[in-house]
Every structure is written in C-alpha cells, then in structure tokens.
Amino acid sequence: MKPPDSRNNKCFALVWREWYVFGPGLLFVVSGPSGAGKDTLVDALRARMPRLRYSVSATTREARPGEREGEHYFFLARAEFERRRASRGFLEWREYNGNFYGTPRDFVERTLTQGYDLIMKPEVNGALSIKGTFPDAVLIFLLPDRFSHLRARLLARRTETNEEIARRLAIAHEEVKFIRSFDYIVINEERRSEEAVRDLHSILQAEKFRIHRFSDDSLRKMEDS
C-alpha cells in the first residue's frame, strides 16, 4: 500500500503516523512458566487492543473443558502434527510435557506482512526460537510475584493431575533460567492482574514508537520536510 504524500498536508503528525502504520506489524511474544497467567493476561490485553492479532497454536494435547478448536488451539492428532511439521508448517514447535505444540507459519507471516501487530504465547524455548527467526520480536517474560503461586494457580484451575502439575513446576524452574534473554519482565501479582495488563499494554504501546521501527525511507522524509 502506498503511503500518503504529506508534503503539503497541514495535519503533519497524523500523516507521519500513517507512514508508520503502513509498515510491517510488530511481533510480541509473551512467555513464562505455566500458571503465570499468560492466557488471562493476553485475553485481557486483546480486549483492550482490538487491532492486535493473536497467533493460535497447534497442539496434540486433549482439549480442556471450554476450549474451542481454532480459538484456543488447533487440536491435531499426532500424525497430522508430524505431517505439518515435516512440511515446514510451523515456525517453531516443542514437545512440552509429552505433547507437541507449534506456531503455524503462514498465519504469522501473512499477518505481519499485512501490517497487523501480532501476539503469541509459546513456552520459553519456543519464544527464543521465534526471536532467532524474527530478531525484532519483543519478548516478554511473565512471572508470578511468588513461585509458590504457580502451584496454587495450577491446582486451582483443576485441569491437570498432581503428577502433571509437578512436571509443569519442574519445567518452570528450568524456564526462569532463560530470563536474561528476554526484553521485558512483567510480574503478575496475585489479585492485581489488571496492573500486569496495564504494564503489558504500556510495553506494546512504547515499542510501536521506537525509532528503529520507522523505515529509513520514512525517517529521511521527516528529515527532509
């Protein structure tokens, strides 16, 4: 899409803004241990930012009560997941707690090219591998204020057995070791999740206006104006 010619436009700021909007979308990756609150916070963030697109992952795990195909996940049989993986259908994929999870490639590439900002919430290794493919992606690590809250939250949602919860907590201990590779940390404090949503929102907003997000061409036009 061709950006507007702003030379003679009185409404300068608005036009520069349009220049920006016509660029490729930004990719936000919210990761962190299971039970940190990724699902709840990202849902709340999307309600605040209706233009923000969400990348629905594929998984081989069973749907939990209330989870819907194509909304929470694409639920695939193992053979189908493997077929798509072999045909490079995933940008990244991981085995987590005995199940496969993967980020569908086409949707992400198409959405960013169309200029929409996109958010996803893979586990930590997936987040790092996304950063390898998209070095401009913004990686946000979500943590509870206390590690013990992870267990409490996993118990409260009653979707995993005790053994599964124990395995998820063991994985969580490994995941926090990668925290320094992330761009931001957001703490999801108990009973104050609206503050964490506000923090996520601030990060997304600020990232949009970073100087390196503007194309060289648009910066030059601003300089020459």
Ligand code: 5GP
């Ligand atoms: P759950 O079974 O609780 O929905 O997800 C288990 C873990 O897999 C969570 O940490 C979740 O963020 C992660 N996950 C979900 N989708 C993907 C994905 O596409 N790729 C990767 N690497 N992890 C994912």
